[in-house]
Amino acid sequence: MNNSIKIVTIGGGSSYTPELMEGFIKRYKELPISEIWLVDIEDGKEKLEIVGELAQRMWDATPYPVKVITTLNRREALKDADFVTTQFRVGLLDARIKDERIPLLHGMLGQETNGAGGMFKAFRTIPVMKEIVEDMKELCPEAWLINFTNPSGIITEAVIKHFGWKKCIGLCNVPVISMMNEPKVIGKQTSELNYQFAGLNHFHWHRVFDEEGREVTGQLIDHINEKSGGTPANIYQAEFSLELLHSTNLLPCGYHRYYYLEKEMLEHSLEEFRQGGTRAEQMKAVEASLFEIYKNPDLNKKPEELQKRGGAYYSEAACECINAIYNNKGIHMVVSTQNNGALTCLEPDSVVEVSCLISAKGATPMAWGDMGSFEKGQLQIMKAMEECTISAALSGDYGMALQAFTINPLIQKGGEAKQVLNELLVAHEKYLPQFKEKIAELKNQGVETKDPVVADLMKNGY
Amino acid sequence: MNNSIKIVTIGGGSSYTPELMEGFIKRYKELPISEIWLVDIEDGKEKLEIVGELAQRMWDATPYPVKVITTLNRREALKDADFVTTQFRVGLLDARIKDERIPLLHGMLGQETNGAGGMFKAFRTIPVMKEIVEDMKELCPEAWLINFTNPSGIITEAVIKHFGWKKCIGLCNVPVISMMNEPKVIGKQTSELNYQFAGLNHFHWHRVFDEEGREVTGQLIDHINEKSGGTPANIYQAEFSLELLHSTNLLPCGYHRYYYLEKEMLEHSLEEFRQGGTRAEQMKAVEASLFEIYKNPDLNKKPEELQKRGGAYYSEAACECINAIYNNKGIHMVVSTQNNGALTCLEPDSVVEVSCLISAKGATPMAWGDMGSFEKGQLQIMKAMEECTISAALSGDYGMALQAFTINPLIQKGGEAKQVLNELLVAHEKYLPQFKEKIAELKNQGVETKDPVVADLMKNGY
């Protein structure tokens, strides 16, 4: 790799971008970047320019001669890139609003990653990601693709297994949050503990050992219901059953609450919804105010308000991963990569999220071995759901989308779930060309959501 | 095998027994039985005697010199048995009433096979089955164990994999019902079609081919929502989505409605419950009236009323299976047996319910090959649930029981599910010695059901 790195960020107009800049600035001495290209689409042009200018001001406030270029021309940006990061959101936060509100109106979780919402995010994102990979094959065939677009595991599986781009690593901040915040509850520091993670994105477990090789998983379980900060801020912290966790002797991730505490999480989401809002809508408001702040021409560093945005450590993870590859560091990170046997209960060519060594040749997963029946069965059905989702996203096959909905543990199966699927298809028509014919048929049958917020968005062309 | 077969039926006091007798009578020329021992426990003594006398009258009405012996002494009965059939119900129908009413009061399915109720039936049955197998090892080491006690797949897995008794075949009437009733909807007879089944007990799919090798699965799917009689009478026939089924190109079993149509099935069960009854209570009434009929000393054949009992073809399957083994027939039957690779997505040593050849050396499963993601994921989580259930049943480990509850797709996970588990444990105290300590602890904490019917039963010592 050369000594003047070219970074390309697809979805560069994201409010996260300043965090990414901060991460690169902090690592500049190890990571001699020359250019950062922020790419976005027409609809995101205004935000792209705002954030691009802030990004350049941030670099200008350092001694480093890094140039930030904003563009709507993805192919121009990708030419000879060294690292491509993807953090785009097809349909922006308005799409997430639909993802969450439509299921909730039917009494089901929207859940933007593994639930109905997450499946639709995959339906929208995978065709775009396919185009990106095709461009990369032509324009930067040696580049690494660092994906943080959610649902990160599903997207990464599409890229590696279906589009054949092996130099792809999927990132998530959930494991980082655990590793940063948990140790203190037992009076330890991160560096004093050995972490071993395994599972799928937003569906993994971990075990922890101290410096003398003694397992401290049980001690950490005892503290799991405390507000340690080990769970992402966006997840309602219903209380885990300690008896269940001790029985498994594994620390779940925050998202496991949707599975182990299905009833409590659903009730909380419905309550929030009735109270007048979804997480998507809160995010939209936060973003709007962030961009107001970003516009300030005197601002030349990451504003504190961004911290509240959620997604803590996401960019940290991305910068650290790029650094580890570029400098052949051989460090431990928890990323989505090809299984290769690390989890024996899933196929070797599936993408999993596990403890890896990150070095110049990418991510090498560490073998976890067999899981107990409890974890195994859950992982297998979640992977099957991911496979059906990807298959439907690639083919536009309605029956396959129904299969995905029917085996998703977060969806109460039956006629009403099918209605939710139908309403989501219609609501996302603009971003689902692969389902075009089915959507036309559904519209002919008069399928439409009764949610007023979504109806309004659609009236306004979103 | 000798020419005077000794059959032993554990749970011989069952109302099904006359059907079994009819099946043996019909096959006597091929199956020269000399003695049938009906075994039951003290609590079932009265029923045992009634049904034993009827059984003898049935044989006496034939030219065949078969002796029916009733006994409470299982070991005496097992001595030198050739075939042992198990159809007992630990705790009788009163236990099933608890299995169904307690979850329903909390808004969950009881479901006596794969739901909370089925798991508790396994908890009660497995320790007894262990004793039976231990006796058999000593007293009739060459005998075949033909199990029809539900949950049939789970019990059969315990017997084969955990107790090491390989000469065990698990039976179920669901596949037989399909094969007997479906063909007519497309104007065919059973003998004209080739059936291939694969999956788990109460959770299998099938494909069908005609005499020229053409697949007719799709045609049968088109008729699946008609009242063809292809679904067991005890299952509410909510309408399958044909789009889903055609997409999988597999015929589900009737029990799949609980999974594909979760919402509809739950609502129907809750409605029935609110209307004042569960299937268990209906069954109890039916049984009482059946035994009144059985008492009639002039009755010497299977009374017509038994037909309505449900469980059609169960005994037919048992007699046919015994016949196929004894006469080395090599016929196709769908039974629970060791997988051996027939389903590649499950472990070779798991028990599965698949199309088999039944001959003198038992059941040889036919290889099905790979399933699609949709079926694979579901099979894997169901098998995991079965494994956790067996593990909890064997160990009395409460955490493992929680694991089983938490991955069971028919249970809405969370604190209330745990409460259901706790109430069921307390309600079934008498038959769950392995959970003794945990039950004492729960009782100390004041755990008890609020269901008045169950409370009454318990007051009366059930």
Place this chain on the structure above:
Amino acid sequence: MNNSIKIVTIGGGSSYTPELMEGFIKRYKELPISEIWLVDIEDGKEKLEIVGELAQRMWDATPYPVKVITTLNRREALKDADFVTTQFRVGLLDARIKDERIPLLHGMLGQETNGAGGMFKAFRTIPVMKEIVEDMKELCPEAWLINFTNPSGIITEAVIKHFGWKKCIGLCNVPVISMMNEPKVIGKQTSELNYQFAGLNHFHWHRVFDEEGREVTGQLIDHINEKSGGTPANIYQAEFSLELLHSTNLLPCGYHRYYYLEKEMLEHSLEEFRQGGTRAEQMKAVEASLFEIYKNPDLNKKPEELQKRGGAYYSEAACECINAIYNNKGIHMVVSTQNNGALTCLEPDSVVEVSCLISAKGATPMAWGDMGSFEKGQLQIMKAMEECTISAALSGDYGMALQAFTINPLIQKGGEAKQVLNELLVAHEKYLPQFKEKIAELKNQGVETKDPVVADLMKNGY
């Protein structure tokens, strides 16, 4: 399928054809054939005509109106075929002479199926088989392909897994020979025993049970070194170690002698070779005299001399297989088909040779389950050898051919084995277009065999 079956036999000029005719004649009432097309290539034209005329005379001697057509135009023959049988030999027996003599001159087994010879037969046959399947896709997309061309398992794997033609069944007479001849050594008849086979073509084992389900494998092992006729006539019957066989409790096939008795078999082959001949040369002489007999215009049935040709029951197996498919018989046959889990130690999409049910929808393998370490390790390396062989045959990759040679247990690995590979490539130049460049390079380096017989053949353009 219609009522006037069209059969096409590729390699119809084979000396086996009269046997095939006899098999069809015997089954005509069940199998109403209207036309039999015998296809061959220019080099085999004379033999094709001789055998075609005999075949027609055989039918004319029956009351059945079957027409035998000989042709060099494969595509014309394939049009609307119902069953296609393949029994051709690329390069005729002269190629087999090279396959056997070249390795033997270097002190290695030629072994026309699993040894160096068999690999080269696969190299020559697979490209031709690919063309046949391409023609079938176009001209008779519903036809069954019944392959008896050796190495039968390798060819069948290429057809099913690589060319995607699922309606293919690979046949071999070795299991039939066992089942026909073994039972008598323990005073039984075939119909009284249950056979279960599993493994690969020319590398399978079997277990046998009597009518009461008792295993008699051990009894049959005791007789295995007797001249029972259970081993194909072409295999030297070196004595198996009974201690080894009893330890495995499996009956090996005749070809296992090459593996269990490597030294004895090699010495015997070398001795035969020194005595002046290989099996290929004997066969060539036998064939020549058979065709003299076939020419007799008064001959209208299979001549007795054909029996001595070896390959007993091959045609019997083919006719019986076709009959079982056409009439949906559901009978037990041992054939090469897609594994689908029947052998858990091999991939589900590999082709294996196992006990199957043959019915209108083809072969359904019976699940065998796990093998012991001894059999498992051998099966796995043999399958790996087959995979390398197919890969080399398809790609013409010399390195892959070297890999195949290096893991083949019948070849003593090292520089001399490479020399054998090289000499065989040069000797078979005419039939190995995929290796064209490498062969040119080898010839430039002066690679040629020193065997005078082969050198003579080559001088004469073979």
Place this chain on the structure above:
Amino acid sequence: MNNSIKIVTIGGGSSYTPELMEGFIKRYKELPISEIWLVDIEDGKEKLEIVGELAQRMWDATPYPVKVITTLNRREALKDADFVTTQFRVGLLDARIKDERIPLLHGMLGQETNGAGGMFKAFRTIPVMKEIVEDMKELCPEAWLINFTNPSGIITEAVIKHFGWKKCIGLCNVPVISMMNEPKVIGKQTSELNYQFAGLNHFHWHRVFDEEGREVTGQLIDHINEKSGGTPANIYQAEFSLELLHSTNLLPCGYHRYYYLEKEMLEHSLEEFRQGGTRAEQMKAVEASLFEIYKNPDLNKKPEELQKRGGAYYSEAACECINAIYNNKGIHMVVSTQNNGALTCLEPDSVVEVSCLISAKGATPMAWGDMGSFEKGQLQIMKAMEECTISAALSGDYGMALQAFTINPLIQKGGEAKQVLNELLVAHEKYLPQFKEKIAELKNQGVETKDPVVADLMKNGY
């Protein structure tokens, strides 16, 4: 772990011990050892005392207060040990002489690790290792067992899988030798390259990447036939076929010559044997002279002559492994450990030799993923051979020993191989109590070796 480490070395009288001392001395600042117990048996007492005194002199020449204790009482030594290293040789070098000479006299490789000799070393060692583990369970249940006794992979599998001692790591110097010596041939240093190894002990491959993630495996293959020092000194360096290696794109280990160059290696061994000696006999002479040197009371460091002994880096590997565990280093080492999915073509509970991270909780294998057919088939038969060997070693079952011999690729199967097995059993009678009955039977049949050297040893009671 405490701050005064107790090390126990079983087979402490080995000539390697000074190297081990040197390794510990070099690492003392990180690894605060207080006591080193050297354990041996009566037959090795003299050597134990010589080497024990030298070891103590070596420590006395340092500033470190380490006490070396020699003992024949293994249980006394094991009490409260922190690390136990095993480097013993049951039957000493005389046993190895038999292992090598008996097969060679029959024209077969002795090969002290994976050949007939290695299997017999396993037969002798496994029962002793079982006793050691039983003692450890009682006396030092928290200790790590670092095994370097050959065949290291087989012994480690017995310890981990059969004796249930999970805290065991098997070491070998072969990967270390590669990593130390190879890089220079392409002008690199070890620290500049990333190594990834996978396979079995003495049967593994590796791939190498440079600091920028580019694969340099192909470049290293080009140099493999040079005398780089990358192959252990005891292996004759017959020339690999570069075409074969490039085709696999994997670097083989030195021992692969026995498999890829079977003929050349066998001829070389037979030539050496004819010239009057085996490696075992050379070693015996070297050892005798080493002990003469060790006796010198002025010697207080590792003598240079030991270097020539072979086994370079063995002790280095052991000390480094212990250091990495004690100090939770998280470094890369290639060791034998439980597979856990690292190699998908072998069972998760098999022991494999792969790239691992070594930290306080032991070895975590890195997932390699799928192998090509060529490597997969070989690994699977080698693991099967290991399994049969362990099974025979544990049970003393002669049939299983025959199975192991019959699938070992280094043995020419057949009657003469069986004769070799029989002669080895008789020759090692003293150390094979588990085969007692079979040996008596063989002796009755007059089985004995004709090798004069072995006959002499036996006459003298060895």
